[in-house]
Amino acid sequence: MLELGAGCGVISLIIAMLTHPRQIVAVELQPELAAMAARNAELNRIQTMTAVCADLRSRPIDGVTAESFDYVVANPPYRAPESGRESPNPSRQIARGAGGANLGDFVSAANHHLGHGGKAAFIFTATRTAELIAELKAHSLEPKRIRFVHPRIDARATTILVEARKGGGIETEVEPPLFIFEKPGIYSAAARELLTMPPRV
Numbered sequence: 544m545l546e547l548g549a550g551c552g553v554i555s556l557i558i559a560m561l562t563h564p565r566q567i568v569a570v571e572l573q574p575e576l577a578a579m580a581a582r583n584a585e586l587n588r589i590q591t592m593t594a595v596c597a598d599l600r601s602r603p604i605d606g607v608t609a610e611s612f613d614y615v616v617a618n619p620p621y622r623a624p625e626s627g628r629e630s631p632n633p634s635r636q637i638a639r640g641a642g643g644a645n646l647g648d649f650v651s652a653a654n655h656h657l658g659h660g661g662k663a664a665f666i667f668t669a670t671r672t673a674e675l676i677a678e679l680k681a682h683s684l685e686p687k688r689i690r691f692v693h694p695r696i697d698a699r700a701t702t703i704l705v706e707a708r709k710g711g712g713i714e715t716e717v718e719p720p721l722f723i724f725e726k727p728g729i730y731s732a733a734a735r736e737l738l739t740m741p742p743r744v
Contacts, residue, residue, distance in 0.1 A: 544558060544564040544566070544567045544568070544612060544613065544614045544615070544616070545567075545568050545570065545607065545612040545614070545615045545616075545656055546558075546567070546568070546569045546570065546615075546616050546617070547570055547599045547615060547616070547617040547644075547649055547652055547653065548570070548571065548572070548599065548617060548618060548619065548643075548644065548649065549569035549570060549571045549576075549577075549580055549594070550571060550576050550580070551576050551579040551580050551583060552569050552571075552579065552580025552581075552583045552584060552592070552594060553583070554616060554618070555567050555569040555580065555584075555592055556583055556584065556587055556589060556592065558616070559584075559589045559591060559592050560587075560589070561740065563591075564591065564613075564614070565591065566591055566593070567589075567591055567592045567593070568592075568593050568594075568595055568606065568607055568612075569584075569592060569593070569594045569595065570595050570597055570599050570604065570607060571594065571595070571596060571597075572596070572597070572598050572599070572643055572644070573596075574596050577594050577595065577596035578594075578596075580592075580594035581593075581594035593606065595607060598644070599644050599648065599649065599652040600644055600648050600651075600652065602655065607656060608656075609655055609656055610655070610656065610657065610658050610659070611656065611658060612656050612657055612658065612661060613657075613658065613661050613662070614657075614661060614662050614663070614664070615652075615653040615656060615657055615661070615662070615663040615664070616663070616664045616665075617649045617652075617653060617663070617664075617665050617666075618665070618666045618667075619644070619645070619646045619649040619650075619665065619667060620643065620644075620645065620646075621667065621668035621671070623671070646667070646671070646674065646675065646678055647678055649665075650663075650665075650675075650678040650679055650681075650682050650684065651682055653665075653682070653684065654682040654683060654684055654709060657684075657709045658709070659709055659710050660708065660709060660710060660711075661708070661709050662687075662706055662707065662708050662709075663679075663684055663706070663707050663708075663709070664704070664705070664706045664707075665679075665704075665705045665706075665707070666702055666703070666704055667702065667703055667705070668701070668702060668703070669691060669692075669699070669700040669701055669702055669703045672703050675703065675705060676705070679705065679707045683709060683710060684707035684708070684709055684711075685707055685708055685709075685710070685711035685712065685713060685715075686705050686706070686707045686715050687706055687707060687708050687711055687714075687715060687716065688704075688705070688706040688715070688716050688718060689703065689704070689705050689706075689715060689716070689717050689718065690703070690704040690717075690718040690719070690720065690721055691703055691704075691720045691721070692704065692720070692721045692723065693720055693721070693722050693723065694722075694723050694724060695722055695723065695724045695725070695726075696722050696725075700720065704721075721733055721734070722734070
């Protein structure tokens with residue numbers, strides 16, 4: 544498994560603990576965050592996880608072989624380039640897309656590193672759903688599962704979860720929406736189930 548734009552490695556750690564992939568590689572552009580990801584793996588005794596400090600736009604990346612991964616996960620910057628207010632924190636600026644990779648770069652990297660038939664999972668802002676799906680299809684990653692995430696039942700979707708398959712067919716399953724809160728401060732039953740999911744053995 545490969546995570547693109549891993550930050551401090553939280554998602555890779557969770558996946559390692561829940562699903563026990565044979566190998567998980569976390570690629571992060573910022574050296575301090577990549578070091579934190581490596582340290583987090585060490586502290587949690589996750590020996591199958593490796594943190595790599597690299598630009599996901601690079602070809603090749605040391606330790607990351609093209610077309611060799613079964614699964615790629617990514618959480619690209621939600622903002623379109625040159626939109627919205629900039630954070631005064633340089634690290635956050637990069638994480639939000641300033642000078643770093645954009646959505647197309649993430650999708651291209653996922654396609655580059657996935658083996659044929661491999662899957663890529665993206666979480667992205669719902670307001671740019673059409674752009675995400677267009678990028679996936681343009682890079683031979685066919686959306687197979689889609690789920691919209693809403694803060695509560697009476698709110699618009701804020702994020703979208705998409706799982707795509709490299710070289711897959713055109714049929715797509717649209718899953719029921721995920722509502723995070725049933726009332727202020729109280730998670731929905733579906734959210735609680737996800738948060739308390741026991742590790743797979």
